[in-house]
Amino acid sequence: MWHQCKELIDLALGDNMFESGIIPIDIGNLTNLQYLYLRNIRLQGSIPNEIGDLLQLKGLYLGGNQLTGSIPSSLFNNSVLQQIDLGENSLSGFVPKGIGNLDKLSILALSNNYFKGSIPSNIFNISTLTRVLLDNNFFSSLLPSYLGIGLPRLEQLMLHENKLTGQIPNSISNASKLILLDLSSNKLSGGIPNGIGNLTNLIKLALDGNDLIGVIPTGVNDLHSLQFLSLSNNRLQGSIINELCQLQSLKELFLANNMFLGVLPGCLGNTSL
Template sequence: MTSITLLIILNKAKYIRFIPKDIGNLDKLEILDLGNNHLSGDIPFNISTLTLLDLESNYFSGLLPPNLGSGFTNLTKLYLSKNRLTGKIPNIISNASKLVILELGMNKFSGFIPDALTNLTKLIKLDLYGNDLNGFILPTISKLQSLQYLSLSHNRLQGSIIDELCQIRNLSELHLAYNMFLESVPGCLGNLTSLRKLDLSSNKLISHIPSSLWRLKDIMEIDLSSNALSGRIPLEISSLRALILLNLSSNQISGNIPPTIGGLQTLLNLSLAHNKLQGPIPESLGNMISLEFLDLSQNFLSGVIPKFLESLVQLKYINLSYNLLHGEIPDGGPFKSSTAESFMMNEDLCGKPQLQVHPCKKGYKQWSTKKTILIKCLLPFMLVLILVVSCLIFLKRKRDFVSDSTNNDLLILERPIRISYYELLRGTNGFNESNFLGKGSFGSVYKGVLSSGQLVAVKIFHLDLEGAFRSFDAECVAICNLRHRILLRSSVVIQMLILNL
């Protein structure tokens, strides 16, 4: 027996209840696979030649021995998940320094995560899922630079999701669901370009989803459901080109569903239920040809259910209940097998009787289509027409305002004004050269200030020149036909002054 180097017992060997004690004498045994049986009792921890020990899915119970790890100097893979093991994870397990995979999930381990685990620097996978561990994530976890898979889900861990996790550059899967983590989602997670699966669901996370998260172009699964996250779904969501699962349900996300979400053509599962989303269901959802699961229930979505959803031939589940939708429920594609629960508690849906909604009015479908096309065609024209009419009204009112102002000025000046020669003489300082403004062919012009303070221009005609009277008549005609709100006052006074000369 001492020459045996490999022993594999097939799974589900129900006739075996205990591990034989003599198995510890196999000093060259390297692989021991007893998973998925009904084994119980003691675990052989003194076989130093073992490289793989698989005892998962059995009935082993009680505490792990305090010398665990001291005898496993060559062990690289240890599978103890899905048993009934209790107590604390012993620190001495760090003596198994060659461990690459450590699975202790789905037991009843309690206490803190031992700091000694972070000394297992060769670990690629660490699974502590489904225990009763409490406390915080250790900052020293950043020492596990080879780690690719970390699951701490379904425990009672608390505190914040620490930034030290972002220093594990090779991390591919991070599962922290069903704990009591507080504060916000670390923005540095967007720097983990190797991340493929992120599950932070069912915690107490708040604030916005960091924008850096939408830059993980190769991530495949994001589950942030059942937290208290707020904000809007950004347009940049279309960057997640490899995404197959997106679950943002049971948060406080508001705003519209961005039209760019249709760019997620690899997406299989989309859940935005139990949020505060509003507006219509975007038409771009019709481009998500791989979609199998769609849940938009418990929001404030309005408008009609887009008929293009009928083209999603892979869709097996759809839930649009508890929204503000109205109109006809499509009856093609995935809607053929839909139930009433998918559409209940909306504003005014109609369709087949088995969906427990009132029947659509005759011709409703045709009228809705025609009305939609008509509105789309007429709306741009109506907007342009309203704009043109508004401009015309504005210009007319402006012109009327100017005309009214000019007419008011004319009304004021229509009263005859008589000015004596002596007032003109005094106002121009006796037609002094200091008041001289200019000279024409038939006379000279002087500046004058009347006793009322009004500024006037006075033209003196030289009647001894031939043509002076004709020039006077021509200027009178020109002044009478002049309509300028600024020059009118002066021109009328000039006319009166000339007549009084």
């Protein structure tokens, strides 16, 4: 079929009500294709290796289907790929380390699948990334100690609902353009890094459902754009600091199920909560 459509540059069939289907292996014949949008059309089966033959492809959108199997490593031979959306499928296995070769990648969305093992650490060296959405999987690695240093454009980092371990590195403070940071529902330990206050563009900070200890760092009072803060279900101690009252944009605050002591700051009654 597709050998007759070799001049196609964009192919968008997404968001329709097809009964079902698979991605045909002759998709690889569309060698001029730059954008492939097949989101939400009930696709089944695996992603064919031939998708790696689309060396002009900049955007791959296969999310919201019923795809199974693993990510073909051939996909990472593409030096121009900018956006990958494979979220909301039933994909599994390990994410190939070759993903770190995609040095033009801006969006990586693998949410709501069954990926396991380590998140390839070289992902966090791709300086063009703006969104990394890996939540609701079974990743079980440590967060790299340099997380944030090589991500000057990162705006969204969503790693919640995994099995990540270790500490939140203070280097996260280097990702100064972060708007959404969600590390909740993992197995993270240690304290909340003091540098978190450098993320002054944050709107959402979710660290709940981990094994964090220590106190709330006073640097949070610099998060003037923060609207959502959730630290519930950890082992945080000390008092609930008055600095929280300086967060004039804050609309939702969750601190339940910790080990806080002392009295509630009276200034909480003067906030927008």
